[in-house]
Each structure stands twice: as C-alpha cells, then as structure tokens.
Amino acid sequence: MLVKDCMTRHPIMISPETLATEAQKIMGENDVRHLPVVGDGKKLLGLITRERLALKPDMMGSLNVWEITRYLSNLTVVKVMLPTAKVHTVDSERTVERAASIMSEYKVGCLPVVDDGVVVGIISEIDLLHSFQDMLGLPADGVRVTVRVPNVKGEFAKITSVVSHQEWGVMGIGSFPSPRHAGFYDVVLKIPNVHKEEVRAILSQTAGHEVVDVRDVV
Amino acid sequence: MTGKQKKSPVLKVEDLAVAYKVRGGEIEAVQRVSFEINRGETYGIVGESGCGKSTVAWAIVNFLGANGYVKRGSIKFQGQELVGKSGEELRRLRGDQIAMVYQDPMQALNPSMRLGDQMKEVLTVHRGMADDEAAQHCIQMLERVYMPDAANVMRRYPHQISGGQQQRVVIAMALLNNPALLVMDEPTTALDVTVEAAVLDLIAELSRDFDTAIMYITHNLGVIARVSNRVGVMYAGEMVERGTVAKIYKNPRHPYTQGLMRCVPKLGADKAGSILHPIRGRVPPPTHRPAGCVFGPRCDYIQDKCREERPLLRDLDGIMVRCHFAEEIIASEWTPSEELALPQIEAVSSDSETILELNDLKKYYEVQGSSFKDVIGLGEKRYVKAVENANFTVAKGKTLGVVGESGCGKSTLIKTIIGLEGSTSGKATFMGFDISGDISGRDEALIQELQMVFQNPDSTMNPSYTVGQQIGRPMLRFGTVPKNQVRGEVIKLLESMRLGENYYDRLPRQLSGGEKQRVGIARALASRPNLVLCDEPVSALDVSVQAAILNLLLEVQQEFNTTLVFIAHDLSVVRFFSDEVAVMYLGQIMEIGPADAIYAPPYHPYTEALLSAVPIPDPTIQQKHIRLEGSVPSAINPPSGCRFHTRCPRRKLLPHGGKICETELPNWQITGDGHRIFCHIPAETLQTFDPVITVESD
Numbered sequence: 001m002l003v004k005d006c007m008t009r010h011p012i013m014i015s016p017e018t019l020a021t022e023a024q025k026i027m028g029e030n031d032v033r034h035l036p037v038v039g040d041g042k043k044l045l046g047l048i049t050r051e052r053l054a055l056k057p058d059m060m061g062s063l064n065v066w067e068i069t070r071y072l073s074n075l076t077v078v079k080v081m082l083p084t085a086k087v088h089t090v091d092s093e094r095t096v097e098r099a100a101s102i103m104s105e106y107k108v109g110c111l112p113v114v115d116d117g118v119v120v121g122i123i124s125e126i127d128l129l130h131s132f133q134d135m136l137g138l139p140a141d142g143v144r145v146t147v148r149v150p151n152v153k154g155e156f157a158k159i160t161s162v163v164s165h166q167e168w169g170v171m172g173i174g175s176f177p178s179p180r181h182a183g184f185y186d187v188v189l190k191i192p193n194v195h196k197e198e199v200r201a202i203l204s205q206t207a208g209h210e211v212v213d214v215r216d217v218v
Numbered sequence: 219m220t221g222k223q224k225k226s227p228v229l230k231v232e233d234l235a236v237a238y239k240v241r242g243g244e245i246e247a248v249q250r251v252s253f254e255i256n257r258g259e260t261y262g263i264v265g266e267s268g269c270g271k272s273t274v275a276w277a278i279v280n281f282l283g284a285n286g287y288v289k290r291g292s293i294k295f296q297g298q299e300l301v302g303k304s305g306e307e308l309r310r311l312r313g314d315q316i317a318m319v320y321q322d323p324m325q326a327l328n329p330s331m332r333l334g335d336q337m338k339e340v341l342t343v344h345r346g347m348a349d350d351e352a353a354q355h356c357i358q359m360l361e362r363v364y365m366p367d368a369a370n371v372m373r374r375y376p377h378q379i380s381g382g383q384q385q386r387v388v389i390a391m392a393l394l395n396n397p398a399l400l401v402m403d404e405p406t407t408a409l410d411v412t413v414e415a416a417v418l419d420l421i422a423e424l425s426r427d428f429d430t431a432i433m434y435i436t437h438n439l440g441v442i443a444r445v446s447n448r449v450g451v452m453y454a455g456e457m458v459e460r461g462t463v464a465k466i467y468k469n470p471r472h473p474y475t476q477g478l479m480r481c482v483p484k485l486g487a488d489k490a491g492s493i494l495h496p497i498r499g500r501v502p503p504p505t506h507r508p509a510g511c512v513f514g515p516r517c518d519y520i521q522d523k524c525r526e527e528r529p530l531l532r533d534l535d536g537i538m539v540r541c542h543f544a545e546e547i548i549a550s551e552w553t554p555s556e557e558l559a560l561p562q563i564e565a566v567s568s569d570s571e572t573i574l575e576l577n578d579l580k581k582y583y584e585v586q587g588s589s590f591k592d593v594i595g596l597g598e599k600r601y602v603k604a605v606e607n608a609n610f611t612v613a614k615g616k617t618l619g620v621v622g623e624s625g626c627g628k629s630t631l632i633k634t635i636i637g638l639e640g641s642t643s644g645k646a647t648f649m650g651f652d653i654s655g656d657i658s659g660r661d662e663a664l665i666q667e668l669q670m671v672f673q674n675p676d677s678t679m680n681p682s683y684t685v686g687q688q689i690g691r692p693m694l695r696f697g698t699v700p701k702n703q704v705r706g707e708v709i710k711l712l713e714s715m716r717l718g719e720n721y722y723d724r725l726p727r728q729l730s731g732g733e734k735q736r737v738g739i740a741r742a743l744a745s746r747p748n749l750v751l752c753d754e755p756v757s758a759l760d761v762s763v764q765a766a767i768l769n770l771l772l773e774v775q776q777e778f779n780t781t782l783v784f785i786a787h788d789l790s791v792v793r794f795f796s797d798e799v800a801v802m803y804l805g806q807i808m809e810i811g812p813a814d815a816i817y818a819p820p821y822h823p824y825t826e827a828l829l830s831a832v833p834i835p836d837p838t839i840q841q842k843h844i845r846l847e848g849s850v851p852s853a854i855n856p857p858s859g860c861r862f863h864t865r866c867p868r869r870k871l872l873p874h875g876g877k878i879c880e881t882e883l884p885n886w887q888i889t890g891d892g893h894r895i896f897c898h899i900p901a902e903t904l905q906t907f908d909p910v911i912t913v914e915s916d
Contacts, residue, residue, distance in 0.1 A: 009257065009258075009396075009398075009428070009429035010228065010257055010296070010315070010396075010397075010398035010429060010430070010431075012226075012296040012297050012298070013296070013315075014298075015310045015311065017307075017310070026297050026298060029226070029297055030226040030296075030297035031226065032226075032297075040310075040344065040345075040346075041314065041344045041345030041346060041395075042314065042315075042345075042395075043345075118345065120396060
C-alpha cells in the first residue's frame with residue numbers, strides 16, 4: 001500500500017493571509033487537526049497545527065486585554081505556522097510504512113503529501129491506523145489466527161500450502177518478529193467462513209508451528 | 219479503502235437564495251436551496267430549464283454577473299465560507315480548487331489558440347511550471363481521458379477535433395490542477411448519444427480515481443441515473459426533493475419528480491412503458507411564483523393548504539421532500555387527468571397505400587478543392603456522400619422514425635425529400651409524382667402536400683410576424699382556404715394545438731419554447747399536407763414539454779391522417795409512436811423495419827451500440843456495455859466496404875476478423891416482416907445476441 005492509496009485527497013488548505021482566529025474556527029468546525037498553508041498553485045508554505053495556535057503569552061508585547069485583542073485580530077497564520085523548511089513531508093509514491101516511520105521518528109501527527117512542491121493530500125495518524133485495520137481485514141467477519149513459526153526460510157510456505165489445500169480465503173495478513181521470542185515470527189491471518197477450532201486444529205498440525213492465538217473477530 | 223470516518227463535505231450549501239437586481243426591484247431566482255457534496259461523490263442536480271440549476275452553480279463559482287448576488291444563506295467550500303468574501307480572497311480560496319465544465323466545449327476553448335498552448339497556460343499561470351514540463355503534464359492528462367494521439371492533439375486547433383474530443387480536452391483541462399470540486403453544467407447535452415456514453419463513463423472513472431467531488435447539472439434523468447450517487451431535484455428555484463438515486467428513482471415522493479419520471483421515454487422492455495405523460499402548464503417565471511407551493515398550479519394533488527402555505531423540506535423515509543402531502547400520494551395509483559387526453563395508439567391497417575417511395579436515392583455534395591487545378595476545374599472532383607442508396611417506402615398515415623448520430627445524413631435525407639436539395643441520382647416518388655429534383659421544378663400543389671417542422675422554432679419563425687400571420691400564410695399562399703375564412707381556420711388549428719384564440723396576435727418572442735414549436739407544427743399543418751417531415755422537433759425542448767409535443771404530433775396525425783417522417787438522434791424518443799424505424803450511419807441506412815423489431819434482437823451491430831448508449835432513467839435496468847471507439851469517419855472519404863467496419867465491435871465474429879467488411883458491401887438481410895439489416899454477419903448469429911436492455915427482477 002502506498003501513500004497515494006491511503007492519504008486524504010483534497011485536504012482543507014488555507015492561505016497565508018488567513019487570520020489565526022479563522023484557522024482555529026475552520027479546524028474546530030471541520031474537526032481537523034492540521035491545516036496546510038498554501039500559496040498560489042497549492043505550493044506548500046507551512047503547516048498549522050493546534051499546538052501552533054496555542055499562543056504563548058511572551059509572544060505578545062503586552063498582556064493588556066486591549067492589546068491582546070488588537071494583536072489577535074491582526075494575527076495571520078503566516079506568523080504562527082510551522083514554515084516549510086521544518087515541515088516533514090512525504091511524496092505520494094512512498095510506502096505507507098515509510099510514512100509511518102517518518103511520523104514516529106519525528107513524533108508528528110501528520111505529513112502533507114507533496115509532489116513537485118504541490119500539495120496533493122495529507123496523511124495523518126488516523127489514515128495510517130485505517131490502513132492498518134484494512135491490512136488485517138478488520139471490518140469484515142472472520143477468524144483471526146496467530147501462528148508462531150521459526151525464522152527459517154520455507155516456514156511461511158508451509159502455512160500457505162495448508163491454507164490453499166483447505167481452499168480457505170485470506171482477507172488480511174501480517175507478520176512480524178515475535179515479541180520476546182527471538183528467532184520466531186508471528187504470522188496473523190484473517191480467514192472468513194471457517195470455524196475457530198477447525199483453524200486451530202489444522203494449523204497446529206504442522207511441525208514447529210504453534211497457534212498462539214485464535215479468535216472470532218466480528 | 220474501507221471504514222473512513224465521515225469527513226466534512228467538500229461543498230455545503232445552506233438555505234441559499236440568489237437574487238438578480240433588475241429594473242424596478244429584484245428577482246429571487248433561487249430560494250432555499252440546501253445540499254452537500256462529499257469527497258469523491260457525484261451529486262446530480264436535475265430540473266427543467268429556468269429552474270435555477272445553473273444559477274446555483276454560478277453562485278458557487280461567483281459568476282453571477284454584475285447584477286446577481288447571494289442574498290441569503292451560506293456556501294461553504296472545504297469548510298470555509300465563500301459568501302461575503304472579497305474577490306481577491308475568493309480567488310485565493312477557490313484558486314485552483316474548483317473547476318467548471320460547460321455545456322458547449324467550443325465556447326470554453328479559444329478558437330485561435332492551439333489546444334496545447336491553452337492547456338499549458340493552466341499550469342504555467344497557476345503553478346509557474348516550466349513550459350516543457352507543463353506540456354508533459356498536459357499530454358499525460360490527455361491520455362488519461364483517452365484522447366487518441368495526445369501529443370498530436372496538442373498542436374491542433376479546437377475546430378480540428380470533434381465535439382466529443384473537445385469536451386475531453388475541456389475535462390482534461392479542468393482536471394489539470396487536481397481540483398477538489400468539479401462543477402459540470404450539462405457537459406454532455408451537446409454531444410451525440412454514443413459520445414455522451416463514453417464521456418459519462420470517463421466522468422465516473424475520474425471521480426473515483428481523483429476523489430474529486432462533482433456537481434453534475436443536467437435536465438436528463440437518464441444521465442443522472444448513470445453517473446451520480448445522490449440527486450437533488452430543482453423546480454422553480456427551489457429544491458423540491460433530494461436523496462439517493464436508488465431511492466428517488468424507485469419511489470419518487472414529490473409530485474414534480476413523479477411527473478418528470480412519467481414524461482421521459484424509458485426504453486424499457488415493452489412499448490406500453492414508453493407512452494409519455496406530460497406535466498401540464500409550465501415552469502412559472504421567478505416574478506410570478508405562486509404564494510403557496512411553487513409546484514401547486516401544475517400539481518394533480520393540489521389542496522387548499524398547498525395554495526396558502528409553503529411546504530418545508532422534510533425527511534420522509536430517507537428522502538427529503540418539499541410537499542405537504544407526500545405520504546398520501548401514491549405514484550402507482552396516478553391516472554392522467556382529464557385535460558390531458560392521451561393519444562390512443564391504434565394500429566393503422568397495414569395495407570394502406572404507399573405515399574413515399576425512395577429507390578437508391580443518393581445525395582452527394584461536391585467539395586471545392588483549393589489547389590490551382592481545382593480552381594480551373596481540372597482537379598479530381600471529390601464528393602461528400604451524404605446519403606447513399608436510400609431505399610424505403612412509407613405508407614399513408616404511418617410514421618417513419620429516422621435515427622442516427624449527427625452527421626449521418628438524416629437531415630440531408632429530409633431536405634432531399636422536401637426539395638431543398640436536389641438528389642444526385644436515384645428515384646423518389648411521392649403520391650405517384652417524381653420528386654427527385656429540387657423544389658424549383660415542383661408543382662405548387664405538390665409543395666403544399668409536403669411540409670416540414672424544424673428543430674429550432676426560434677430561428678425558423680419571422681420575429682416580426684404574429685402567430686396568426688405565420689400560420690395563415692401557407693393557407694393564403696396555396697389558396698387552401700378562402701381569404702375571409704383564414705382567421706377562423708387558423709384559430710381552429712391553434713385550438714387543436716391546445717393554444718387559444720388569444721395567441722393569434724402574439725409575436726414569437728412572447729411564446730415559450732414549447733408554444734413556439736406548437737405554432738411551428740400548426741404552420742406545417744396549415745396547408746393540409748399529406749406528408750410532414752419533422753427534423754428533431756423536440757430535441758431543443760424540456761422533457762415535460764417534449765412529451766406534450768410528441769403526444770400532440772401523434773394526435774394530429776390521427777386527426778388529419780398525416781404521414782410523418784420523424785428524425786431523432788436517440789432511439790428512446792421514436793420508440794412509442796413510430797411504426798417503422800430506420801437507423802442511419804454515415805449516409806447509409808443500416809437497419810430498417812417495424813419499430814418493435816428494431817428494439818429486439820436481431821440487431822445491426824450499430825443499432826445495438828446506439829441502444830446501449832441511451833441513458834435510461836431507471837437504475838434497476840441493466841444495459842449492455844458497448845462503446846464505439848473513435849469518431850465518425852469523414853463522409854468525403856467513407857470507409858470502403860461496410861461503412862461501419864472501422865468502429866464495428868462485432869466484426870471479429872466473422873472469419874478472418876471480418877476482412878470481408880473492409881472490401882465488400884454487405885447484402886440486405888431480410889429477417890421477415892419488412893425488417894432488413896445491412897450487415898455481413900448472418901441473421902442467425904445476430905439473433906443470438908442478448909437483448910441490450912434487461913430489467914432486473916426483484
């Protein structure tokens with residue numbers, strides 16, 4: 001799955017002259033947490049997040065109530081946004097996991113998707129969580145089974161041959177190094193239209209494979 | 219991608235009212251319109267002309283003109299309010315995120331600029347892209363919209379490509395900046411059915427791939443059923459009903475929507491389903507809207523409450539409807555009201571005499587070359603073969619429907635019959651007289667017997683003559699009626715056209731489109747002709763008016779026992795009142811026969827393609843997906859052999875991939891009962907094709 005498949009296209013974008021108060025309102029009304037700031041031709045200029053709008057008292061010259069009002073009514077997003085140089089972006093042909101790694105490495109909640117300097121979409125934690133659910137086939141009913149296999153070439157093929165021999169379908173699949181068991185991999189499969197016990201019985205027949213978890217997911 | 223949480227809509231229109239300032243006040247063209255469009259969704263807006271569909275679109279793109287403004291309500295695009303913003307702010311906000319495609323592609327393209335330059339401008343201006351990079355992008359986008367030979371098209375001028383291709387260029391141009399919202403105002407209305415079908419497929423595909431929200435405006439219910447997910451029905455500036463296409467088409471709740479459904483030809487399984495029931499009256503102008511329900515005066519269910527109180531939009535089983543009595547109205551129990559007497563379709567005895575007979579009629583136009591040789595007359599003469607070997611007969615009192623794409627020679631055929639053009643060779647006889655020559659050689663009595671109804675009533679009526687004068691003129695000219703009785707006779711005709719005596723002194727500009735066409739028909743009938751030729755008499759009219767005119771034509775035909783030759787570009791229109799239908803392609807009649815035989819296998823492959831292209835206003839009907847490739851070849855140099863072979867989707871059924879089609883003319887295959895097919899594929903094979911249209915059983 002690539003970024004272009006799970007990003008949100010046509011995100012809400014604002015121009016640098018937008019007032020900070022307006023930006024806050026747009027975020028609130030549309031329930032979004034990030035607003036790319038774009039110039040002509042959707043060129044990325046910066047990013048507004050909720051944190052950027054949490055203004056610190058020392059930014060203002062005075063704490064006089066009237067001064068604050070005046071300051072806020074003239075404050076445009078260009079003054080508070082995270083400038084492009086500091087915004088982490090991704091291009092639409094990257095993989096989802098690369099986007100996820102950028103986001104976790106820099107601890108950011110979203111990445112504007114930029115092709116040739118033009119914003120084509122935005123990918124947020126929520127989008128990644130959605131694609132994670134999709135990969136494991138969450139919305140549909142089925143049996144979710146986790147099989148622990150040795151980290152040896154050919155072990156995965158054994159599972160697939162059993163699955164194909166049973167003529168089962170697979171709606172979601174994932175594999176990762178077993179937590180706290182070096183030298184093993186956990187393979188998660190989502191199989192529709194089968195019975196839980198049947199899956200457990202058949203998959204644990206293979207020598208060296210252990211069914212660590214099996215459950216109905218609805 | 220599943221399970222996306224509900225996002226805020228791309229466009230949200232709430233309680234919108236648009237007013238135009240005019241002399242002595244202002245007119246509220248649009249009132250209380252609310253709807254929203256989500257991302258990747260196609261939202262259809264349907265209604266007759268003058269209902270305010272385009273005004274809504276113009277309000278969104280701020281294109282209302284100097285005297286129009288948004289009076290009330292809000293338009294939110296991507297969560298940001300558009301109403302009340304200054305021009306510069308709007309430009310920035312909308313910038314390149316909203317694009318619009320108009321009805322006539324030729325008017326959206328600059329005729330004096332190469333297509334490539336026009337397209338590149340979008341990128342170089344908006345994005346400051348370098349010229350050659352922009353060109354690359356444009357070519358990619360043209361290929362995306364399936365433009366053949368994209369790189370070459372970039373160098374051409376708009377007039378050098380066909381209408382369908384022009385519309386593709388316009389759509390490609392609109393998509394270059396990857397807009398979040400695409401407003402399409404009747405983008406396929408000016409196109410042929412086969413081209414329309416291809417463009418609609420393209421639109422559906424693009425909205426899926428680019429996640430673009432599309433606002434699709436049209437008067438055609440069939441088109442909406444094909445492209446949109448949800449639909450809003452507009453009437454007299456208000457949205458009277460909105461909901462999902464599946465729900466509204468299955469069970470429309472508002473009487474206006476029900477009426478619209480009844481007055482469009484369905485092309486369903488049986489002939490009875492194609493009888494049209496017009497809506498009486500017409501859309502009130504914005505200055506004369508009734509006080510209560512706007513649809514009241516035309517509604518069959520009107521009650522006192524409707525006259526006094528404006529209904530509000532309310533939710534009824536998932537459909538938003540603006541009617542006081544929507545739950546009491548049951549569409550299936552509707553019967554036509556008595557003022558709208560429907561024509562009875564009687565079978566005319568089949569052995570009536572033949573009135574018109576064509577034998578190998580040809581019409582070629584000479585093309586003047588521009589080389590020196592051509593100028594001095596030594597060059598090889600070239601011809602546009604507009605009509606090739608037309609052979610058919612029409613019996614008295616019957617109707618022949620002629621169907622085909624534009625440029626197929628339908629109009630030339632009619633012009634040759636009526637004598638506006640002389641024929642090149644072949645023979646045409648009308649009531650025993652030879653009519654192969656043009657009108658100058660014809661007897662006046664013969665001219666009187668042949669009359670014509672034109673497509674566009676506006677341009678075929680003298681604007682400074684009153685209706686009475688227009689209709690009376692042929693009577694005086696041919697002396698069919700004594701001078702002192704002309705007025706009475708005209709009024710009689712007007713009455714049979716359901717226009718009263720008070721229309722006698724009106725001028726054409728005081729009439730609506732439908733009324734003008736009635737006058738046009740009355741004028742054609744004034745000399746009591748035996749044969750009336752109708753050149754697309756309803757294609758310029760709204761659906762509700764169209765139904766009324768078609769019914770009227772049928773009625774006068776029975777009253778005066780007139781023979782009709784009726785041209786249409788789409789097969790659904792001619793279905794219910796033609797006795798015979800002829801399908802033309804590139805000057806050649808491809809299939810001719812009794813109406814019922816045309817709509818069921820065996821089909822000519824071209825008829826099959828035409829049938830599958832007609833948009834049907836019923837989402838439950840399954841249509842075969844056949845799309846013709848390429849455009850109609852030039853008539854100057856038509857393909858050898860069968861003229862359809864370059865686009866025929868069925869050719870490969872023949873041995874050697876249909877080699878014979880390229881070299882030899884097919885023979886007429888007679889499949890019985892006067893049904894003839896001009897094709898190499900044996901009738902037995904054609905018979906095995908599945909019907910194009912199948913009704914899904916529940």
